[in-house]
Every structure is written in C-alpha cells, then in structure tokens.
Amino acid sequence: MALPSRIASIDVLRAITMFFMIFVNDVAGVARIPAWIGHTAAEVDGMGFSDLIFPAFLFIVGLSLPFAIQTRINKGDGMLAIAAHILLRSLALIVMGFFHVNLESYNSDLAGLAKPIYTLLLTTGFFLVWLDYPKEISNIKKYGFTTIGVVLILVMGYWYKGGSAENPHGLAPHWWGILGLIGWAYLFSALTYLLTRGKMWWLLIAFVIYALINITTHMDLLHVNLWQIGDASSITLMMGGAVIATGYQYLIAQQQSKKLWFLLSLSGLLCIALGFVLRPYAGGISKIYATPAWVFICMGITILTFKFIIYWVDVKEKKDWFKWIKPAGTSTLTCYLMPYVLYAVLSLAHFNYPSFFNAGLGGIVRSFLVAFIVIRIVALMEKYRIRLKV
Numbered sequence: 001m002a003l004p005s006r007i008a009s010i011d012v013l014r015a016i017t018m019f020f021m022i023f024v025n026d027v028a029g030v031a032r033i034p035a036w037i038g039h040t041a042a043e044v045d046g047m048g049f050s051d052l053i054f055p056a057f058l059f060i061v062g063l064s065l066p067f068a069i070q071t072r073i074n075k076g077d078g079m080l081a082i083a084a085h086i087l088l089r090s091l092a093l094i095v096m097g098f099f100h101v102n103l104e105s106y107n108s109d110l111a112g113l114a115k116p117i118y119t120l121l122l123t124t125g126f127f128l129v130w131l132d133y134p135k136e137i138s139n140i141k142k143y144g145f146t147t148i149g150v151v152l153i154l155v156m157g158y159w160y161k162g163g164s165a166e167n168p169h170g171l172a173p174h175w176w177g178i179l180g181l182i183g184w185a186y187l188f189s190a191l192t193y194l195l196t197r198g199k200m201w202w203l204l205i206a207f208v209i210y211a212l213i214n215i216t217t218h219m220d221l222l223h224v225n226l227w228q229i230g231d232a233s234s235i236t237l238m239m240g241g242a243v244i245a246t247g248y249q250y251l252i253a254q255q256q257s258k259k260l261w262f263l264l265s266l267s268g269l270l271c272i273a274l275g276f277v278l279r280p281y282a283g284g285i286s287k288i289y290a291t292p293a294w295v296f297i298c299m300g301i302t303i304l305t306f307k308f309i310i311y312w313v314d315v316k317e318k319k320d321w322f323k324w325i326k327p328a329g330t331s332t333l334t335c336y337l338m339p340y341v342l343y344a345v346l347s348l349a350h351f352n353y354p355s356f357f358n359a360g361l362g363g364i365v366r367s368f369l370v371a372f373i374v375i376r377i378v379a380l381m382e383k384y385r386i387r388l389k390v
Helices: 008-027 050-074 079-103 115-130 139-159 177-196 200-218 233-253 257-278 292-315 319-325 332-348 360-383
Strands: none
Touching (some): 008 050, 008 292, 008 319, 008 332, 008 360, 050 079, 050 177, 050 233, 079 139, 079 177, 079 332, 115 139, 115 332, 177 200, 177 233, 200 233, 200 292, 233 257, 233 292, 257 292, 319 360
C-alpha cells in the first residue's frame, strides 16, 4: 500500500462512528430497548454498545491529528501559527459544548423564549461563526456574517435562564459536554504532538504519562488537581489514536504493510487485555467514571475495527460501500449539530412519533432512520457548501 494524500479508511471509520453517535443519542429516548444497546449505569461494572461510541470518536480525532498538523507544516505554517489554530479550534468546540450542556437545564418560562427557538438561534450563531465560507466570498461579507454570529451567541448567553423558579441560574460549566470534552482533549493532545514534533518515541512517552495519570487517579494513588487534564481519560484515547496514526504513516511510507497488520493486531489485543487486567483494581469498567478498563478496552476495540476498515477501504478499495454515510466523515461537526436543529423543528411543529416508534424494535428502527436522515440532510447541505469547519 502506498500512503495516499487522504486516508479514506479514517473518513469511513469517522462516518460510521458519527452515524452511531446520532443513533445512540436518539435511542436513549426509546423505551424497552435491550440493555446491551444503551449506556450502562455508573454503579454497574460493565459497558453497553452506546458506551463505546464516544471513546471511539476521541480515538479517531487522534488518528486524524498527525495528518492535519503535517498538512499545515507542509504548507509552510510555523509552530506559532499551528498553535494558534489549535487554540482556536479547541475554543470553538469548548464554547459549543458549554452551551449544549446548559441547554439540558434551560427553562423556557424563566427565559421567556421557547427552548426550540433558543436552540435554533444558538445553532444559527454557531453556523455563522464557524461556517466553511467559500473562498470567493468577499471578506466584508465573511467577517460581517461572523460578527453577526458572535453577537447572536453572546445575546443567547445573556438571555439564558436555567434551573427552576426556586433556584434559577445563568450559564455555568456543570460539565463540558461531548464537544467540550473533545475540545479540551484536542487542546492537550495537539499541543503535545506539536511539541514532540510527531516523533514516535516522544509520543509514546507522552501517551504513557497520560495513561498513568488515568490509571493512578482511579487507583486512588494520584491526588493532584491537573486542571482540565482531569483523569486524562479523553486525552489518553486521543493520544492513542495519534500514536497509531504515526505508526501507520511510517510503516506505509516504508512499504511494510505486514508490520502494520501486526502492529494493529498486537496493539488492539494488548489494550483489551490491559483493560481487563486493570478492571479489578481501578474502578471496574465504567464510562461515567472514565475508568482505565473502559478506556483501554474501548481503545482496543477501535484499533481492531480500524484494522478491518483499512483492509476493506484502503486495500480492497470498497469505500463506495459507505458512500451513503460519507458526509458523516467529511462534515462531522455539521452532522453532530443537525439533530439539535431537527429536534427543535419537530418540537415547534408539535410532531410526535407513533407509539410503535417510541419503544422496542420500532424505536430502534426509528433511531437508525433518524441517523440516516440527518446524514442525508447534511449531504444536501454539502451540495450548497453549507458545512462547519473548525
């Protein structure tokens, strides 16, 4: 295999993961689904299918990271310019995640604005600020629209009222949300990659340090506040992806595909084994608590899945098999935000699913259809060059 300019297998893996992210977010509202599909409760030592999706996405961000930074280096960007891009990209994800977390406790009565309308206005602000504007648009229009978006987001922040009448509150970082967690992990992982200049041994050392932070924290051996690093679970997953991608780059450039298959197989199996070894000593398997067993088992499963996707997409060239969900791999952030728009519109239209689609098999089918419909909407948006880019 020769190293292509864009790794199709990563796009496909990202698309599949985003499809299932939309699916599991929707199926969480479906009654009477099999326990293995949903999220496992915090106090239970185990995990369901839904608990695998977020860590897989973190790992995939790490897979993409070396390619993205190397592209900027090849274009002539310096360290400061790349660091600034990393900071701005992280900030965008953190801001969006911060608002999404607060949407969970938004109170329409206190704010005087229906939640669906608030959601649509907020999402419009996101699009105006972070839209991938075409190159032919004038700077006056681009910066004009961006300014309107910033003002709209600030107004929504000022307008926000959450909680209850007895205990109201404004915007607050209860937690950072999915996008926020990705943003913080990306900040530390990308800066780590940049500072190590993508050298494999330094990346491995950094990965081990982050992994040890996660392990020792959950073994109650580390009692230091590491700010947004926290227990480093998200960073460990993302750095794992960066290490695998760096090994991929090197081995394919050296025409050593057999060693690549061995690396992926060994890495995946070792991660799963390590997860089960740590399970009794570091809090069991728990997504809610981000335990080491959950981190490494999910990482191992994602690595082995990546190996399978490489074989079918990059070797057998079967990427057309996944063309119906391709936008989820190329306009991923847009796909993530569109369910918020869809649910807001359905709420304003007072739409309710027939009872068959609210429970059991019917609900599962509904969630698959929602994921597919969202992605096809994004495909249509791509034709009109409406997509987010951070």
